[in-house]
Amino acid sequence: MKNEWPLWEVFIRGQHGLSHRHVGSLHAPDAEMAVKNARDVYTRRNEGVSIWVVEAKHITATNPGEKGPMFEPSESKIYRHPTFFDIPDDVGAM
Amino acid sequence: MSADLFEFLCRMGDNTLILGHRVSEWCGHSPVLEEDIALANTALDLIGQTQLWLGLAGEVEGQGRSADDLAFLRDAWDFRNVLLVELPNGDFGQTLMRQFLFDAWQELMLGALKESSDARVAEIAEKASKEVAYHVERSGDTVIGLGDGTEESHQRMQAALDYLYPYVGEMFESDAVDAAMAKAGIAPDPASLRDAYDARLAQVMAEATLSIPDDRFAHAGGRTGRMHTEHLGHILSTMQWLQRAYPGATW
Numbered sequence: 001m002k003n004e005w006p007l008w009e010v011f012i013r014g015q016h017g018l019s020h021r022h023v024g025s026l027h028a029p030d031a032e033m034a035v036k037n038a039r040d041v042y043t044r045r046n047e048g049v050s051i052w053v054v055e056a057k058h059i060t061a062t063n064p065g066e067k068g069p070m071f072e073p074s075e076s077k078i079y080r081h082p083t084f085f086d087i088p089d090d091v092g093a094m
Numbered sequence: 095m096s097a098d099l100f101e102f103l104c105r106m107g108d109n110t111l112i113l114g115h116r117v118s119e120w121c122g123h124s125p126v127l128e129e130d131i132a133l134a135n136t137a138l139d140l141i142g143q144t145q146l147w148l149g150l151a152g153e154v155e156g157q158g159r160s161a162d163d164l165a166f167l168r169d170a171w172d173f174r175n176v177l178l179v180e181l182p183n184g185d186f187g188q189t190l191m192r193q194f195l196f197d198a199w200q201e202l203m204l205g206a207l208k209e210s211s212d213a214r215v216a217e218i219a220e221k222a223s224k225e226v227a228y229h230v231e232r233s234g235d236t237v238i239g240l241g242d243g244t245e246e247s248h249q250r251m252q253a254a255l256d257y258l259y260p261y262v263g264e265m266f267e268s269d270a271v272d273a274a275m276a277k278a279g280i281a282p283d284p285a286s287l288r289d290a291y292d293a294r295l296a297q298v299m300a301e302a303t304l305s306i307p308d309d310r311f312a313h314a315g316g317r318t319g320r321m322h323t324e325h326l327g328h329i330l331s332t333m334q335w336l337q338r339a340y341p342g343a344t345w
Contacts, residue, residue, distance in 0.1 A: 005126070026128050029239065036232055040132040 007056040008034040010041075012048035020052050031055075098274040099212075100155045101174065102281055104164070105271075105317050107147030108175035111165055112326070113196060114140030115333050116183060125186055132232065136193070139225040146218045166337040170326045177316040178261035180326045184254065187247065190236045191254035197230035198294050199265045202287045211279035234298050241302025252304050263312025266291070 005027040011020035023042050028034035034053040043051070062070055074080070118137035124130035148161035179196060183189045204226055207219035240247040266288045275281035299306050315321035336343060 027126060028128065032235065033239070036235070037128040037132065039228075040135050041128055044131075044135060 005029045008038075008053045009056050009059060010034075010038040011052040011054075012038070012042055013050035014048055016049060020050065023047075025056060028053075096154050096156070098271045099280065100151055101271045102275050103147050103151035103154060103215075104172075105174040105176075107144050107151055107161070107164070108173050109179050109196070109200075110140040110147065111144040112173070112175045112329060113179035113193075114138075114144060115329055116179065116181075117189070117193070119183055120186075120189065129186070133189075136229055136232075139222075139229065143218070143222045143225070146221070150214055150218065162337075166334050170322055170330055171319060173316070173322065173326060173330075174319055175316050175326075176261070176264045177313050177323055178258065178264065180316070180323055180329060181258065181261065182325055184257075185250060187240050187250045188254040188257065190233050190240070191251060192258055194230065194233035194237045194298065195258055195262055195295075196265075197226060197233050198291055198298075199262075199287070201226050201230045202290055202294075203282070203284070206282040206287065210281060215280055237298060237304075238302045241299070241304045248303065251302065255299070255304050256307055259307045260309070260311055260313050263310060264314040264317060267312075267314055267317065269318060 006029075007025055008028055008031075009025050010023050012023050013020045026034065026037050026041055028037045031053060034055075035051055038051045038053055042048070114137045117133050117140065120133045121130065121137070124133055144165065145161045148164045152159040152161060152164055178192060181192060183192075201223070204219045204223040208216055208223060210216040210219065237251065241251040242248070243251075266284045268283050268285045272281070272283055276283045295306060316323075316326075
């Protein structure tokens, strides 16, 4: 029998209108307890209004060894940044 | 009336003070980090509630005693907590069983106190009930998880329930103080909460595959101050020694 509870990744929405951000991970026997543990571990100081948890094994990640073909090709394509336009001040942050 | 109200407020505040202190004993010792933080959060909530209850008690008494004075400068015979909350932590399962047995009572009590004729009591109940709604959900789920868990966890939880159940009845006792509170519309008669409590207990224990003992014998004496278990003095000596050794010390 495995003695370790599964690992869960925790995402918290800091305030309404913002997106959930990854804040860390924890162990819990099931999804409901993972939410409760996340509440106790990561929102003690009023950090959030919403919690997502996902079991770490369900996350598919890029392979660090493939970062060349994955990410380098976009380095030389500066024209993909909209920096060639004059943005009116009242548009605000983009 | 104010003597009865003082007594009632000490009962509420001493329950949360002693249980809060008991639960805080797990800090740094829990089986896993997540539970350690969760228990510490619960303990802090309870101590926070204590400040409100005992703060109001001191105000009602009118002798200039603060919540700290009541917590740190009374001796065992002045404490009015139910015996359940001073019992030793035992293993993690026993701690969580005790927590659930108390949380389920406190949730009902605070629910009724939100309608109190005394606005100060209603206000404390309003704030505390949000914390307790979470406590009871967490402790209830843990009792179910461990009761309906492995053979060993089941057997430990059944042993915890068998040990603690004789301390449940005291929470529903009524005396002259309760009658005065009920008459003034300040607090419910504790006996009136028993049916709802039993229903909640039956539902959770059924899900936890645990059997509630048939015997309704109840150890009592804590909330009236008639007697405490030998454990209370040990808690107080840990909790109060600094104020006793260095009177008036602050940081």
